[in-house]
Amino acid sequence: MAxxxxxxxxxxxxxVVTVKALMTHPMETGNRKDSKGETIPAHFIQEVTCTAAGKEVINAQWSGGISKNPYISFKFKGAKEGDELTLTWVDNKGKSESASVKVS
Incomplete structure (x- = not known):
């Protein structure tokens, strides 16, 4: 759990299940400079995966063009109330986080 x-x-x-998720992440592109003029290294979420009842329902490949603290919303069919839904992200530095919730 995150x-x-x-x-x-x-x-x-x-x-139809509607999923809404807000992820806390800096999402740096690698193009910005800090106050000293030095480039801020790229640090962004590369992959977002969501599974419901053990089946993958979405897999998104992202780059540095996504805003800080990204929000994602999507819909899918095939789940029922009480199924466990897990959202996981992996960033370009190898860090990952996940969170689970029951479909209600």
């Missing part, structure tokens, strides 16, 4: 770096909800309505 320590508050991912906030996630999964709501079922008429056989």
């Amino acid at each position: 320590n508050n770096s991912i906030k996630i909800r999964a709501k079922l309505k008429e056989d």
Whole structure:
């Protein structure tokens, strides 16, 4: 489980699950400079994966063009109330976080 770096909800309505997630991450492109004029190294989420009841429902490949603290929302079919949904991200420095929630 993540320590508050991912906030996630999964709501079922008429056989469609709507997932909304907010991830805390600096998302640096590697193009900005700090106050001393030195380049801030790239640090961004590369991959976001979501599984529901053990099946992958989304896999997104990202780059440095995504904003700081990214928000993602998507819908899918095939889950039922009470299924466990897990969202995981991996960044370009090898760090990863995940969070799980029950579909309600």
